[in-house]
Amino acid sequence: MAQRIRKAVFPVAGLGTRFLPATKTVPKEMLPIIDRPLIQYAVDEAIEAGCETLIFVTNRYKHAVADYFDKAYELEQKLEKAGKLEQLALVREILPPHVRAVFVTQAEALGLGHAVLCAKPVVGDEPFAVLLPDDLIWNRGPGALKQMADHAEAEDVGVVAVQDVPRALTGSYGIVSAPDFNQRHGLIQAIVEKPDPTDAPSTLAVVGRYVLPPGIFHYLETAAPGAGGEIQLTDAIARLITDTRVDAYRFKGTRFDCGTHMGLIEATIRFALDHETLSEGARATMQAALDELGVRIVE
Numbered sequence: 001m002a003q004r005i006r007k008a009v010f011p012v013a014g015l016g017t018r019f020l021p022a023t024k025t026v027p028k029e030m031l032p033i034i035d036r037p038l039i040q041y042a043v044d045e046a047i048e049a050g051c052e053t054l055i056f057v058t059n060r061y062k063h064a065v066a067d068y069f070d071k072a073y074e075l076e077q078k079l080e081k082a083g084k085l086e087q088l089a090l091v092r093e094i095l096p097p098h099v100r101a102v103f104v105t106q107a108e109a110l111g112l113g114h115a116v117l118c119a120k121p122v123v124g125d126e127p128f129a130v131l132l133p134d135d136l137i138w139n140r141g142p143g144a145l146k147q148m149a150d151h152a153e154a155e156d157v158g159v160v161a162v163q164d165v166p167r168a169l170t171g172s173y174g175i176v177s178a179p180d181f182n183q184r185h186g187l188i189q190a191i192v193e194k195p196d197p198t199d200a201p202s203t204l205a206v207v208g209r210y211v212l213p214p215g216i217f218h219y220l221e222t223a224a225p226g227a228g229g230e231i232q233l234t235d236a237i238a239r240l241i242t243d244t245r246v247d248a249y250r251f252k253g254t255r256f257d258c259g260t261h262m263g264l265i266e267a268t269i270r271f272a273l274d275h276e277t278l279s280e281g282a283r284a285t286m287q288a289a290l291d292e293l294g295v296r297i298v299e
């Protein structure tokens with residue numbers, strides 16, 4: 001048994017240019033699926049997995065993320081006075097009392113690997129999680145990170161989440177080679193960032209959830225710029241696996257790539273259709289819209 005993760009890193013310093021003009025003032029992590037910002041889903045997943053220290057790697061423009069996790073005295077007072085206790089609970093429960101949020105600044109946008117390295121002084125010498133909030137993962141049972149953290153603890157390995165993608169899409173992902181993959185997990189023997197479909201060692205793509213040993217920092221500190229001229233987390237993992245076991249893990253659940261328009265739309269539709277109080281209305285609205293456009297859904 002290895003040490004359980006207690007800390008989670010959320011790289012949230014990206015510019016979110018795909019969602020301009022909205023992201024001119026609203027960080028992409030604050031875009032909502034129904035009424036909860038993307039970052040909240042990732043945070044809940046980390047807390048469920050056992051994390052108590054949440055480290056947000058942000059830039060100087062991203063006050064909204066820090067404000068969101070800060071206590072809002074005025075709002076709470078107003079809701080209390082107005083007797084809006086349900087809403088008051090929603091605001092108060094953003095973070096449970098045993099969890100603390102720490103903010104670290106990434107002064108320059110030098111890549112995902114560099115963002116993770118910025119969290120080193122807070123992570124220290126223990127295993128930790130990295131969650132990319134763009135990747136929203138939905139599961140009826142335990143969340144993806146909990147599944148991975150359990151595996152990491154039981155097997156004393158690092159863990160990288162993967163899913164199968166069409167070969168044509170390997171250029172958008174980190175791709176792993178795990179020859180002994182047993183449907184659920186397998187030791188990573190190679191990992192490469194965004195290979196061309198013709199060069200990709202497999203079609204097992206990295207999804208934005210990682211459980212990493214502190215040894216990764218050494219490789220991030222000494223990393224040379226990789227794909228896109230950025231310090232890549234994938235490249236550091238490629239060097240880490242020369243001395244540390246890291247498993248690829250095919251989690252149970254559905255992943256929505258909310259870094260794209262279609263992913264955000266898909267997640268919104270799926271969450272609305274599954275929503276306790278909104279599902280009926282959502283179904284009726286979608287049906288009406290499809291009827292109006294003359295679109296038939298093939299059964």
Ligand code: G1P
Binds near residue numbers: 112172175206232
């Ligand atoms: C990052 C990682 C990539 C991973 C992807 C998952 O890429 O570098 O290895 O497959 O997240 O979402 P990005 O999407 O930030 O370009």
